[in-house]
Amino acid sequence: MPQLGLLPRRAWAALLSQLLRPPCASCTCAASCHSQGTRDLSPQQMVVREKILDLVVSCFKRHGAKGMDTPAFELKEMLTEKYGEGSGLMYDLKDQGGELLSLRYDLTVPFARYLAMNKVKKMKRYHVGKVWRRESPTIVQGRYREFCQCDFDIAGQFDPMIPDAECLKIMCEILNGLQLGDFLIKVNDRRIVDGMFAVCGVPESKFRTICSSIDKLDKMAWKDVRHEMVAKKGLAPEVADRIGDYVQCHGGVSLVEQMLQDPRLSQNKQALEGLGDLKLLFEYLTLFGIAEKISFDLSLARGLDYYTGVIYEAVLLHTPTQAGEEPLSVGSVAAGGRYDGLVGMFDPKGHKVPCVGLSIGVERIFNIVEQRMKISGEKVRTTETQVLVATPHKNFLQERLKLIAELWDAGIKAEMLYKNNPKLLTQLHYCESTGIPLVVIVGEQELKEGVVKIRSVASREEVAIKRENLVAEIQKRLSES
């Protein structure tokens, strides 16, 4: 993991403002050579990505999850009516004869389809894969149309809030492990959201669409969200204002207690259930030692239709630059929740399998880590080569080929220049520029004496060793370093 230590405050502020602008594609050509909103990953980017994914996956495995994969596309009918307003962003495949297909929009719906299809009643799995959304880059800044998701989910009928608490623990472990700075996990419950809508006077038919509006509160000001609800979605202004009072509330377990006493909310059965579960959740989070990272936040709604219970979203906090300044959230880096009804939608008999899970927004994390590395000037090796097989003399290609095959066969990571007669200096420069630590040199003298020279690139020291001891000697040196 690249050490992300502490950046100077000014650099950190500059980085954040950069991250809030749309990312530029990796493309260096003026013409449009690949699809809008997608990007190639260069070897440098792949190294960063792999380190982050390794950390995420090892956390999932630490919690006992199994791996799984599903196809990139699903039958279109399997994906419809699962995502709410997001459905319009699905990539459809062209009808070329046969079934109508769409690229997957997340990893959750395919997981639910898998459980129903295979009649699996209990499963803890992780899934790392790409998903595709036709976001308009001008509307939603800084998002790619192809991006990687890392999901962890627990399916099965269990005692309340135990798996839910584990999901939050996992989010904390990953965000701590990635050293991205301070973070906060906002928690709410879909039943509290719906209960709040009900007691505020939102007609039930508008619950999901108003939920989508509330979900925008992390990107839009309250007055704009209010305007959308009233002018576009036809909500009565006084209803919107009642919602406005609630969505300003956030706090710890004491806010849960307070809401349990709220004269209107406490009259709503759904809301009461949600609040009761949150209270239990906070108890478990305290035992896990992470309660201070969690904020009960009534403005959290989550856009996706399929959530039925607890929902959560982790945001990175901007260290305040002035005393008294509010910490600034820089957007969600992980999110999830409980979806007890989704599997039943795929089962012919409607059998339900309760599920709870989380998704790590690795794409945004990649960007942050990459930008930090750029600012700090940190370099990464993009290859793992341990030895360059070199020669100072002409006509030594055959010897180099024999030597390198021996190293490869012994499992040693080795390269040579693909030239019949490369210059020694070129070969040594190659080691320096790519970070190869050792050079094995064979020339006329060495061949005559039945030896090879091993050179340390760092110290420039050379020692001659017997040809037949080469592999053992290199293995010894590599195990010492």
Next chain:
Amino acid sequence: MPQLGLLPRRAWAALLSQLLRPPCASCTCAASCHSQGTRDLSPQQMVVREKILDLVVSCFKRHGAKGMDTPAFELKEMLTEKYGEGSGLMYDLKDQGGELLSLRYDLTVPFARYLAMNKVKKMKRYHVGKVWRRESPTIVQGRYREFCQCDFDIAGQFDPMIPDAECLKIMCEILNGLQLGDFLIKVNDRRIVDGMFAVCGVPESKFRTICSSIDKLDKMAWKDVRHEMVAKKGLAPEVADRIGDYVQCHGGVSLVEQMLQDPRLSQNKQALEGLGDLKLLFEYLTLFGIAEKISFDLSLARGLDYYTGVIYEAVLLHTPTQAGEEPLSVGSVAAGGRYDGLVGMFDPKGHKVPCVGLSIGVERIFNIVEQRMKISGEKVRTTETQVLVATPHKNFLQERLKLIAELWDAGIKAEMLYKNNPKLLTQLHYCESTGIPLVVIVGEQELKEGVVKIRSVASREEVAIKRENLVAEIQKRLSES
């Protein structure tokens, strides 16, 4: 790596005949729940897949390759006219406004596009990713429409046949490492194929389409291929028969020498160049110690349009069941070749970057390994959990939660049952069925004495240790095992 040892001959024969049938989807429901020709990967399958991919990728890294990734879809225009007859199998995305897109058909064309776009003149990279082809399952049996490819390519202007030889070495290392049994790598050169066509009298306009027919010789008998060339593609019968004479030839470097003396072929400049390069290639393969695995085979044509030089394909051999029986090839598991013109097709000025590479057909390898494991009854663990946190008493959820958080925070892979009051026997059974080696037990007595018990699932031995020494004790046990 699952030990694939030796299967009884009868089991092996049964396995092969199974592999030649179309694979059944992982779906267990009668209804069509996911797209034809695609499949989910279960946790068991993922474990096998990851082991195979790890072996492949570590070989690529051993040869100094960098990682890279490209989007799943490309601008449709970037993919057209690159694949010959395969182009019809491309998945197009629906026109939903904006650009016309297609799912990638292989990893080679996106790599060439990347090199041209970023003006990269030299690069050794690997890429593991999914590709999509609308194969008709009734025509091409045993193929998926979504499958994983593992590609290794060397781009750059180098001295002849050095990178090409390394590609063949890599194929040998991987196939040896996977212990799939005996294999053979067929080698030819596109220039020899074209030269052969020219001296046999094929009109130049028919080179590529006749090449596609020849490519089917591993799946179809000569008389059927001949029929396709004559009846469907309008080739004169005597021309087809002349080709027929050549494509029966296969052998080692001596066949190269023989063809260099062939009165017709030696008159063709292209063929001569190809034969000269093959001779050099065999010299390098001998130095790499793999020449006996390589067969110069004039029937090898490779279907893709973009090859310009040496081409190769690795096939697994069926151990003959009777003395004198010919080894039976069970289909290609790796293939590749040289494509010196492809990058230039993406460069506005047509600047060329010579490339050579290979692709491992991991999907077929997954099938083989999976089937062998089924036959041998070998089981794999799908999780890596080291410790179950358990209790024999009621009302110990809080203690279990505290304990497990401590283990997770110390990096120990731990699970617990998501029940308030699970039975001890259920907890112990869970360890046995999922392969968890250790149980940490906390109950009334332990809590009172400030200890916990560690139980070995295999030996059923239990020892009490001080609560504060738990993490250290477990780490000690895990490092010993």
